[in-house]
Amino acid sequence: MTQTSETIVQRFIEEAFNGHDLDILDEIVGEGFVNHDPPFPGLPAGREGLKQAFAGFWSAFPDIQATTVHLIADEDKVASVVALHGTHQGELMGLPPTGSAMSIRVVEIFRVADGQIAERWGVVDKAALMSQLGAVPSAAEA
Amino acid sequence: MTDRLGERGVEDVSEENKALVRRYLEAIDNNDADDWKVLDEFLALDFVSHGGLPPGFTPDREGVKQAAEVFRQATPGRHVVVDQIAEADRVVTRIRGYGRHIGDHLGVPASGNDVEVEGWRSTGFGTGGSSSTGRSSTRRRFFSRRAFFRR
Numbered sequence: 012m013t014q015t016s017e018t019i020v021q022r023f024i025e026e027a028f029n030g031h032d033l034d035i036l037d038e039i040v041g042e043g044f045v046n047h048d049p050p051f052p053g054l055p056a057g058r059e060g061l062k063q064a065f066a067g068f069w070s071a072f073p074d075i076q077a078t079t080v081h082l083i084a085d086e087d088k089v090a091s092v093v094a095l096h097g098t099h100q101g102e103l104m105g106l107p108p109t110g111s112a113m114s115i116r117v118v119e120i121f122r123v124a125d126g127q128i129a130e131r132w133g134v135v136d137k138a139a140l141m142s143q144l145g146a147v148p149s150a151a152e153a
Numbered sequence: 154m155t156d157r158l159g160e161r162g163v164e165d166v167s168e169e170n171k172a173l174v175r176r177y178l179e180a181i182d183n184n185d186a187d188d189w190k191v192l193d194e195f196l197a198l199d200f201v202s203h204g205g206l207p208p209g210f211t212p213d214r215e216g217v218k219q220a221a222e223v224f225r226q227a228t229p230g231r232h233v234v235v236d237q238i239a240e241a242d243r244v245v246t247r248i249r250g251y252g253r254h255i256g257d258h259l260g261v262p263a264s265g266n267d268v269e270v271e272g273w274r275s276t277g278f279g280t281g282g283s284s285s286t287g288r289s290s291t292r293r294r295f296f297s298r299r300a301f302f303r304r
Contacts, residue, residue: 081275083240085167090238090245092275116204118245118273120238132236132247134273 016123017082020089023121023128024077031069033062041127050135051104061131072097072113080116089121099144106146115139167239170278174246178232181221189218205274207259227258228268235271242278247271 014022019039027035036058044058051067054060068075075097082091094116099109119133177195184191192214202212207223210216230252238245250270255263 081243081245083238083243083245085238085240088236088238090275092245118275120236120245120247120273134271 014126015084016087016089016121017084019123019126019128020082020091020121021079024079024091024093028065028068028077033065036062036065039127041124041129044128045130047130047132048134050133067103068097070101071099071103071108073100074098075113077117087122087124089123091117091119091121093117093119103144106141106144109144111144113140113143115143167241167244170242170244170276171237171239171246173278174237174244174274174276175234178234178248182231184221184225187222187225189221192218192221205272209259223259224252227256227263228252228254230268244274244276244278246274246276248274 022035022039026032027039040058040061042058044061045056046054046060046064049060050064054063075095078094078096080092080094082089084090094114096112096114099106099111099113101108115136117133117135119131121128122130173195177192180191180195196214196217198214200214200217202217206212206216206220210220230250233249233251234246235249236247248271250268250272252268254261254266254268257263
């Protein structure tokens, strides 16, 4: 079955991330995958770094879910706008669990080649994330 | 889709929308006055910002204008479009912003530092202005936007 680029990114979000299934990444993410904007410092390059990033989110937010707001495709690239929701129940980049609810939006671009994700660009809104977890004052309070 | 787009194809409209986002950013960069009427050409009357504006600004066209004025005074500079992806009535734009922090920015006093930010905007489009006003126009405008930036 030939999968469209959008289908591959949908599986990335739904089956791999929401479904906590790292094995699917071996199928839909290329071995030479390049993550131009890794969400955490110190991650190894390639697909392994992506797996560790997923595991980092699941560990910090065991109930985390990504809801796709928009998914658009243009030639070999797919852009996604995703809402992330979860409860901070594990350590996150040195921050002990706060029990706080987190709700942020993430915009990502994926390049798909030969049926696999080859590159990713994206920005996790760490300022909003840390503000919601009380790690930094919100701009309104600053 | 064909009815709404008329004789133009989806790809034509996508390219038009990409260009409209680029012109919008140029209009912001080129504005050197506190009057932001220039954005009326790009933002629909019922434009909704679903994120990306600093706290305290209303998520509408007026809020965008007020935020643009804060940035113009605090961190004047320019935007560079790094990448754009479009499909039908939606464009995602990857942007780098360059400026110098010469004025109070949301409570942070001027530092004189050069600042560089990278972010994304996801922009939806509609035709004409707000239907609630009965305004009629064939000009395409943003009707909603999502954005955030990393500093």
